[in-house]
Amino acid sequence: MHTAARRMDVDQAASDLRSRTLSDIPRSLDRLIYLASMRDYNTGLYYHDGLASRFTQEVACEALADCHREAFAQLVSCSLRELVGQMEEYIHSTHTSARDFVTAWRKLEPYRVAVPVETDPIAASFLFSSFKIALAVLEARLHSAPAGPSA
Amino acid sequence: MITLIFFLAVAALLFSSLFFLARRKPRAEGGSFALIEARQALNALQSGLLPVELVKRIFAQEDWEFVRSEAPKPVRILFMEERKKTALLWIDEVRVQVRNLQRFHRGSARSYARLNPRVELELALSFAALLSACRLLRVLVYVGGPYAAPRMIGAMANAAARTCEISERSLAFLNAAQMGMLDGRPAGHATR
Numbered sequence: 001m002h003t004a005a006r007r008m009d010v011d012q013a014a015s016d017l018r019s020r021t022l023s024d025i026p027r028s029l030d031r032l033i034y035l036a037s038m039r040d041y042n043t044g045l046y047y048h049d050g051l052a053s054r055f056t057q058e059v060a061c062e063a064l065a066d067c068h069r070e071a072f073a074q075l076v077s078c079s080l081r082e083l084v085g086q087m088e089e090y091i092h093s094t095h096t097s098a099r100d101f102v103t104a105w106r107k108l109e110p111y112r113v114a115v116p117v118e119t120d121p122i123a124a125s126f127l128f129s130s131f132k133i134a135l136a137v138l139e140a141r142l143h144s145a146p147a148g149p150s151a
Numbered sequence: 152m153i154t155l156i157f158f159l160a161v162a163a164l165l166f167s168s169l170f171f172l173a174r175r176k177p178r179a180e181g182g183s184f185a186l187i188e189a190r191q192a193l194n195a196l197q198s199g200l201l202p203v204e205l206v207k208r209i210f211a212q213e214d215w216e217f218v219r220s221e222a223p224k225p226v227r228i229l230f231m232e233e234r235k236k237t238a239l240l241w242i243d244e245v246r247v248q249v250r251n252l253q254r255f256h257r258g259s260a261r262s263y264a265r266l267n268p269r270v271e272l273e274l275a276l277s278f279a280a281l282l283s284a285c286r287l288l289r290v291l292v293y294v295g296g297p298y299a300a301p302r303m304i305g306a307m308a309n310a311a312a313r314t315c316e317i318s319e320r321s322l323a324f325l326n327a328a329q330m331g332m333l334d335g336r337p338a339g340h341a342t343r
Contacts, residue, residue: 080214080217122237122244125240129233
């Protein structure tokens with residue numbers, strides 16, 4: 001009974017998060033990065049003050065984890081063309097030079113720490129591999145395009 | 152007299168054997184660990200490895216079409232290497248989980264009266280066919296790349312999913328609550 005009530009709270013919190021915050025972040029790549037940034041690297045717990053004040057810290061944490069898994073699943077189901085497109089738009093939104101972005105992402109592979117915990121290893125491995133290919137596609141586009149100061 | 156002593160000795164031996172056999176605790180063949188492993192293998196296959204969306208994405212032809220039309224040769228080579236690596240990883244993982252499930256059924260079929268021998272035989276044949284298909288598919292993908300046998304991948308994934316369903320029905324008496332207790336976790340958290 002208690003578990004069912006808690007699950008209802010989590011669902012309500014997740015719905016609240018989707019309507020208030022995530023609706024402003026249309027791309028699943030941006031959502032994945034945003035939700036990963038809500039997680040404490042030392043504990044694996046998610047924090048969101050606004051959500052925690054409306055519900056409880058535990059419920060907010062579970063709701064954020066649910067939405068994180070959802071964003072991950074959405075990104076895994078994207079085609080390579082869509083992933084490249086999302087990365088281009090993400091670069092544009094960060095106002096970073098595309099060359100700098102591609103170089104940094106190839107070296108640091110930040111997407112590796114952006115996946116939810118207890119993710120299926122094959123799905124995670126597939127997504128990492130797709131990121132690697134997408135970065136190579138973007139780099140090839142940069143090489144073929146005339147050198148410019150920005151993305 | 153000697154004959155009488157001999158028969159008395161034999162009777163005593165038989166009686167003591169019966170006594171020890173009756174006192175022996177029933178052996179928990181398979182044990183809770185094997186049950187958990189079987190359930191985990193089922194979950195790994197059903198929710199991690201065999202969902203149609205994931206299999207479709209790993210072997211998606213449209214990704215190759217995109218790379219072929221958009222990217223230069225080094226990227227095309229990278230794409231093929233990466234997809235081949237993922238495909239082999241997927242096949243290996245399916246094989247490992249099928250073998251885990253097979254090991255459980257092989258070891259436990261005789262221990263649980265509620266397992267149907269006919270279903271277990273059907274499962275044994277399915278496991279053997281699946282493992283052979285995995286081996287063949289691995290060779291084909293290793294030699295010919297990720298798009299070497301698209302129909303076989305689909306057929307194998309479907310066959311594995313069907314085998315999982317039969318196995319799940321066969322193990323239905325080990326419901327989530329029991330698995331949760333065995334696992335030392337509350338019901339509903341027995342997955343993976």
